[in-house]
Amino acid sequence: MSETTPSGSTDAELAAQLAEVAGAILLEIRAEGLGIVDGRELGRRGDKAADAYILDRLAELRPDDAVLSEESADDRTRLEASRVWIIDPLDGSKEYGLPGHTDWAVHVALWERGQEITAAAVSQPTLGEVYSSGDSFADVPPNSPLRIVVSGSRPPAFTDDVAAELGAEVIPMGSAGAKAMAVVRGDVDAYLHAGGQWEWDSAAPVGVAAAAGLHCSRIDGSPLRYNESHPYLPDLVICRPELAETILSAIAKHSNESAVSGRVAMAREYVNALLTHDATKVRFAPDAWRVENGERTGDTGAFISDELENGQQYRGIIAIRELTLREWGESVVARYLLDLGTPGQPPAVTVFVTEYFGIPAGEIQSILAIIEPHPNDEETQ
Structure with missing residues (x-):
């Protein structure tokens, strides 16, 4: 009420x-x-x-x-x-x-x-x-051909196959809210996403879309649940209700998405930020800390975030390879090879990195990194 x-x-x-x-x-x-x-x-x-x-x-x-x-x-x-x-x-x-x-x-x-x-x-x-959600919504006719909106930067891997099966046009766009409201207005007929989102990305768009009478669910058809312990909600479908069964069936046929947890996703964003120098999508607890090879290299989340983007020690990173992530409880361990050198040139140095992330909620609380020398590829053959 x-x-x-x-x-x-x-x-x-x-x-x-x-x-x-x-x-x-x-x-x-x-x-x-x-x-x-x-x-x-x-x-x-x-x-x-x-x-x-x-x-x-x-x-x-x-x-x-x-x-x-x-x-x-x-x-x-x-x-x-x-x-x-x-x-x-x-x-x-x-x-x-x-x-x-x-x-x-x-x-x-x-x-x-x-x-x-x-x-x-x-x-x-x-x-x-x-x-x-308190608005009155008018019925709008479907588009011909059908139009599907997806992320401009991270479209689902199944996008082209699903669109081909439905005979639909694909439109890239930013902002989950903008994409969902395009369906509400009738500019497009469906919004598909997979590969990572958070509760705040979809809660309001889903609330408005549901009030407008649209179908809203996970890509497997299960309900979207909010205020969960870890606020990671990686995928969704918002579409005209008459299309829901057809779209969900097409996704089930063509999707090979492997769902990951919010903790794994957050650890992966941190590792990606080492290479991109963009920590926008990495959430740190205010008192987050980091230790690398026994040396304290960060005492606040703001400091670690700034170091990822502006720290000179990360500027020589040219590639991250063979990344694996494993979760147990509130922890995630990442293992990967990190290449250092000049972009466009063979790596001058390769190191093996093992990082232990403490992620009790929706933020990284701690990072313990072990960095070891790694032989050149040709020496290991």
């Missing part, structure tokens, strides 16, 4: 208000910073400002509710709460930092125990639109 504030807002109305104002804040920051600072830094500025606004308003208007936000530390008390707001203050931060892009959004959703998502809003500020 919707709860009202002293101002008379229902949960759905509050979600829409928060998403709209946060979107206005993001537009202002973007107008001031686009072209002046690099896109990644601009996204961080926007994320921080929008997150602070939403958290402040929720603390004022829903003080007894818990919050799970992409930009805030994971407070585990949410697991005992009956009401949890799940927010992504800026979904599509990469697109936000690029001129001319409209495919970024603000997500605000409310999870209630026993009911899943009960109120949600997605704002697309550059379009001047806010979509809410």
Whole structure:
């Protein structure tokens, strides 16, 4: 049941208000910073400002509710709460930092125990639109041919096979919210994703899409569950309800996706960041620490994140090979070969790395790395 504030807002109305104002804040920051600072830094500025606004308003208007936000530390008390707001203050931060892009959004959703998502809003500020689970939605005709939207950077491996079987056109796009709202508007007929997402990526889009009468599920047809111990939710299907059975059958036929846990996914993002120098998708606990070969090399999450992006010791990494990841309990161990040298040239040095990650919740708490010399490939043959 919707709860009202002293101002008379229902949960759905509050979600829409928060998403709209946060979107206005993001537009202002973007107008001031686009072209002046690099896109990644601009996204961080926007994320921080929008997150602070939403958290402040929720603390004022829903003080007894818990919050799970992409930009805030994971407070585990949410697991005992009956009401949890799940927010992504800026979904599509990469697109936000690029001129001319409209495919970024603000997500605000409310999870209630026993009911899943009960109120949600997605704002697309550059379009001047806010979509809410409290809205009335008109029926829209299907496209001919069918149109499927997928991630522009990480489309599912089965995309081409599924599209061929359905005779569908594939459209790449950023932001989960933007893709889901394209289905709500009828611009496309389905949104398919596999390979990694978090609860804040899909909670609000799913809440709005479900209110619009669309089918929403995992790619195997199972329900989407939120406020879980580890907030990793790697795949989803949002589509016109009459297409659900056909699309799910096609995915089952063509998908060979191997599901990984949130802990494994987070450890993999850290290893990838060593090579890309982009730690945007790596979540650290505020007091995270790192030890490499017995030497303390990080005492806070912010420091480790900055080192991944700007530390000169990582600039010589040219390849990461033979990566394996294993999980047990709250820990993940990664083993891989790391090549050092000059891009485009054979590696000057190869080392063998074993890293132990402590990931009790949705953030990396600790990293213990052992780095050993490794013979050149030709010497091992």
